[in-house]
Amino acid sequence: MNKEHFLIELKIYLKPLTTQQQSFILNKYETIFEERSAAGETEEQIAKSLGKPRGIAEEILQEFNINVPEKKLERDGWQEIQPIVNDDYYYEEASEHPYDDTYRSYERPHHSGFVRFCQVAGVLAFNFLFMFWMIFAAIMVVFSGWLVAVLFLFSPILGGISVFAGFNDGTMFQLFFSIFLSGAGVIGLLILTPLTKFFGKVLRHYLQWNIRVLRGEI
Known part of the structure; x- marks a missing residue:
C-alpha cells in the first residue's frame, strides 16, 4: 500500500467527521509520509508501520464517540461500488462509499x-x-x-x-x-x-x- 492508497482509504473511513477535521488528520499523515520518506523509508514500509487505515480511523472516531459499523469488505480491504442500473438503462451514481446510509445518523440534529x-x-x-x-x-x-x-x-x-x-x-x-x-x-x-x-x-x-x-x- 502506497501513500495515495493509504490516504484515500483513511479518508473513506473518516467520512463521519467534518471536512475541516478530515483535512487536519489527512495532512498530519501526509506529513508523516513526507518526513519518513525523506529519511529513506519507502511508502510501503511507512504504511505497514502505521497500521491499517481502518484501525486508525476507528481509534479517531472513538475519540468523537462515533462507532464504526461493521461491514464485510473484500479480501484486499476494498469494497467495489457499482452503478445501479434501472429498467430504463439509466445509470444512477452509487453512494460515495458503503457507509453513507449508516453515517447519516451522525448528522447534527435540528432542535427547537x-x-x-x-x-x-x-x-x-x-x-x-x-x-x-x-x-x-x-x-x-x-x-x-x-x-x-x-x-x-x-x-x-x-x-x-x-x-x-x-x-x-x-x-x-x-x-x-x-x-x-x-x-x-x-x-x-x-x-x-x-x-x-x-x-x-x-x-x-x-x-x-x-x-x-x-x-x-x-
Whole structure:
C-alpha cells in the first residue's frame, strides 16, 4: 500500500467527521509520509508501520464517540461500488462509499429553541448541583492517595535519620516501620497509576459529551 492508497482509504473511513477535521488528520499523515520518506523509508514500509487505515480511523472516531459499523469488505480491504442500473438503462451514481446510509445518523440534529434551552439548562444545572462536587471529591481523593503514597515511599529517609540521630530500640522500630510504609507506598502507586488513567479517561469522555450537548450535536 502506497501513500495515495493509504490516504484515500483513511479518508473513506473518516467520512463521519467534518471536512475541516478530515483535512487536519489527512495532512498530519501526509506529513508523516513526507518526513519518513525523506529519511529513506519507502511508502510501503511507512504504511505497514502505521497500521491499517481502518484501525486508525476507528481509534479517531472513538475519540468523537462515533462507532464504526461493521461491514464485510473484500479480501484486499476494498469494497467495489457499482452503478445501479434501472429498467430504463439509466445509470444512477452509487453512494460515495458503503457507509453513507449508516453515517447519516451522525448528522447534527435540528432542535427547537425550547429544546435547546432545556438541554443547556439541564446540563448546566446537573453539573453545578451534582457532578461538579462529585468530580471535585474524586479529584481530592486521587490527589490525597498520591500524596500519601509518595510520603510513604520516602518514609525510610526519616527512619534512617532517626537511626543516625540516636541508635536505640525505638529507632530500630521506626526504621522497620518506615520500610513497611515504603512498601505500602509502592503498592499504592501501582494501584493509583491505572486508577488515575481510568479516571482521566472517564472525565475526558464526560467533558466531550457536555461539549457535544452544549453545541447541539446530540
